[in-house]
Amino acid sequence: MAGFTPAPDLTIYSARTAWSAAEAATARPVLAFNAGEINPRTGHFPVPARAAECARALDAGGALIFAGIGIKNVNRLQGVAFDRVMREASVMSWRDRGSRDGAGFGDFAPDWAYSEGASVDDWAPAAERPLIAVTMRFDRGWPGEEWLAAVRAFAVAMQTxxxxxxxxxxxxxxAVRLARALGGEYVTPSSMRHDALDDYVRAVxxxxxxxxxxxxxxLIIGATEGAYPIGSGTDPSKISRLLTAVGLGDLVGRYDQFGDFAARFETHLPRLAPAVTVARAEIADLTARIHTAMDAVA
Known part of the structure; x- marks a missing residue:
């Protein structure tokens, strides 16, 4: 909610029933399916009620947009039946090639987040970047002393x-625990509101x-501000797909691979700006396609 700027033509519904009634009453609706990660289970996707909403939009002469969605685990799609309405959508675009290939239809473009952030021309050069930023999920295994030592050594080698x-x-x-273990500093945000957090992490x-x-x-937000993304985790398959989609997946892997990534880092650094530039162009093309579909029913 913090991300929405109030506007006279924007109505926010706090209940799905009220939103569904408004959608059903619209002559030629534009329905945009939720972007982000999906985790379809055995059976129908979307579930019948959501698939029926999508079909109604098309049957009414409206537009149906599936864009920016990605499958959590592309190796667990056996028994999943994607509704035909997804194939009939005005725009059907996944956020990575693995999701598109797993589903077997549609096209793909990079994650929306690559379109945000500072212009590449405004990025500070590498020599003027004194920090290494570490941010890890709260719900994953602790990386261990070997990884911590490798990160500390990398920071020393990079003079950061x-x-x-x-x-x-x-x-x-x-983040607080990592700062202590790494001999670093936890940078405290001014607020935990989502919009304030976005400003805070981008500044870092x-x-x-x-x-x-x-x-x-x-990783993606870091890349859009000129910080090279090194993905490191217990199960990096998803982050690998999202970074590989823009040519930045070579330094993504398990905790025990970090030392190798650190050794190869400087040879990869020049790839960042071109990769983000191309990603933004591909997202701009997808955005234009979405506007074309919407304009067709205006």
Whole structure:
């Protein structure tokens, strides 16, 4: 809610029933399916009630947008039946190639988050970035002393200092513990509101040479502010797909691979700006396609 700017043509519904009634009463509706991660179980996706809403939009001469969605685990799709309405959508675009290939239809474009952040031309050069930012999920295994030592050594080799940040409020205790273990500093936000957190982490990443994380959008937001993303976690498959989608997946892996990534880091650094530039162009193309679909029913 903190991300919405009040506007006279914006109505926010706090109950799905009221929203559904408004959608059903619209002559030619534009229905945008929720973006983000999906975890379809055996059976029908979307569930019949949601699929029926999508079908009504098309039957009424409206537009149906599936864009920016990704499958949590593409290896667990046996028994999943994607509704045909997804194939008939005005725009059907996944957020990574693995999701598209797993589903077997549609196209894909990079995650929406790559379109945010500072212009590449405004990024501080690597030599003027004194920080290494670390942000890790609260609900994953502790990385262990070997990883901690490797991160400390990397910071020394890069002549940087370590700061930890909390990408979301629930990550704050993990960020504090990491700061202590790494000999770094936990950078405290002014507020845990989502809009304030976004400003806070971006300000840190604009000063960071690298962002190290097992949280996908920590890595992506870091990349959009000029901090090279190094993905490190217990199960990095999802973050690997989202970064590979823009050519930044080479330094994503398990905790025990971090030392190798650190050794190869400087050879990969020049790839960041071109990758983000191309990603933003691809998202702009997807955005234009969405506007075309919407304009067709205006």
């Amino acid at each position: 200092r370590i700061v930890t940040v909390a990408q979301v409020a629930r990550d704050a205790p993990r 990443y604009r000063q960071s040479l690298v962002v190290i994380s097992d949280r996908a959008h920590g």
